[in-house]
Amino acid sequence: MASKTCASCNSARHALADLTGTSISNVTRWTAYAKRDWFDWIACRKELQG
Structure with a gap:
């Protein structure tokens, strides 16, 4: 799998924090x-x- 950018990791962290x-x-x-x-x-x- 390709490495993720910092922006995508940060977005995922924000999403998990919200959830x-x-x-x-x-x-x-x-x-x-x-x-x-x-x-x-x-x-x-x-x-x-979505």
């Missing part, structure tokens, strides 16, 4: 704890929701 009602720094820590990149999933969900 979960938490801060971007908390989202960043959470993804590190989960040991998985969730940004693709968030981007797909956001795209499906």
